[in-house]
Amino acid sequence: MTAVLLIGLPVLFALGVPIAFGLGLATTFALLWGGSVPLIVVAQRMFTSLDSFPIMAVLLFMLAGSIMDEGGMARRIIAFAAALLGQFRASLAMIAVGATMLISGVSGSGTADTAAVGSVMIPAMMKRGYEPRFVTAIQAAAGALGPIIPPSIIMVVLGSVTNTSIGQLFIGGIIPGLIIGGFLMGVCYVHARRGGAAYEATEQFSWGRVWTTFWQAIPGLGMAILILGGILTGVFTATESAVMGVVYGFVVGLWVYRELRVREIPRMLVEAACRSAIILIIIGTAGLFGWLVANLQIPTVVAKFLQDNSANWIVFMILVNALLLLLGMFMESIAVIIILMPILYPVAQTFGIDLLHFGVVVSVNLSIGLVTPPYGATLFVACSIAKMTIRDVTPALLPSLFVMIIAQALITFVPPLTTWLPRLFIP
């Protein structure tokens, strides 16, 4: 049974069967092979995996992301970031990274953030004469911050499939997000030193301008404060904070900024439902897969194999990071979480690794997977806005990927970076 499952899955994926149905098929084949479990569990597990309140945050954060974009919040947050960062060399690239960080506080999706900021900043940077490959690469890389800085759809899925606190994971992403954001701004700075006149600062710093743009962005930033504040203080669960963000976003978009129209809302609901359904249906068929993996005691076998080969937690973490970076290059990050976490979590536990630390490390790693070619979700979005091909952009991505991997190593081997803040707020 184990062999059917573990050989069947990669074969089905390689053939091009969509992840959700490949998981369902491989598990069904394994069940048929074993012959002892009635197939009705396929339908039953589909229902019980979707019948979950924490998972609902996926649906709601998808919607919150599109409200933020279409409701006029994204534009004003970018203007505020511009007022703060316009004084530096390579200012437009700094603004792109900074604005993505701020907007990541509202949306949990890297692609939504890349689209919201990229659609404004990529054309602006190109017009100013920045190197197009660099422009596309830095915006794609900044998109990884979307699911690192809370809220995060990747962390919602991770928390749900492993039964760990989503709130703690969210807060654990704050410091790694700030580190990576800072590193990416460093990449902008270094690139600009060689770049020539195009990269000179766009404007002088003025407190007046910071104040006006801040004032205009307050309703939009309020959405981030409501979501983050609710989670940090423990007032809301992730799902509840998401619904507050949605309701607040509608109110601001419809009556404060007046950029949303009521007749647009049904379309936004269907779009958010479809983008979520892609993830939810994988969760639905993966519930069965995870159940079978646990039943076949695959984690125990993996843990025993590693321990017999005298691996310690450091070796294990290096192996996991390498494996996830590799898979992140070729597969959708959320699918990797859903398939591998039922196996890796119990193994991490046997090595005595703090599961909160492990969860954040995995989430950050797979967020970097959104950027890595050839399959990178934020890379696709940035390339399509910039009308460039992934092949062209890839060399320009290397500095950003390099610093992100350094950051990844840092948070992997310095656990307090991920665990100190969450335990401070949610003991």
Next chain:
Amino acid sequence: MSQALGLLRRAIALLIILMFAVLIVTVFYQVLGRYLFNAPPSWSEELARFLQVWIALLASALCIQQSMHLGVDYLLYAAPPRGRALLVILVHAMVTGFLLLLLVQGVKILDVAAVQTSPAMGINMWYAYLAVPVGAALMLLESLLKLGASLRALWTPA
């Protein structure tokens, strides 16, 4: 035929909109109930969860129509045109097979569900579980259409 399909898809979208709207209002009401009125409603979370099951399965049918479901398509691009056409047929056939199984088992599970009552709202679980066979049937329909299209593509010379 295509008119009926269009109508069906619009009906699905309408259902998603209604259910999503009710879900948002319900969860929002739950938060308000807890903090403002100090009386969390007992039924809200359960209703929202059941709506989520429905939304996910209905929207998934629309995703099949728009080929939105995530897969790994490297082999597909590497294959020569004829091989690619055959591979696409194979993939659609396997997805269709799985959905057929889900439909059959989803219908079977309704009998089990019909004798259960939901703990919070006290409704028959049949209404909640109905999402599985209905969703599977709609996905199956869209998948069969894709399979038909890929077969036709094989017969018409490129």
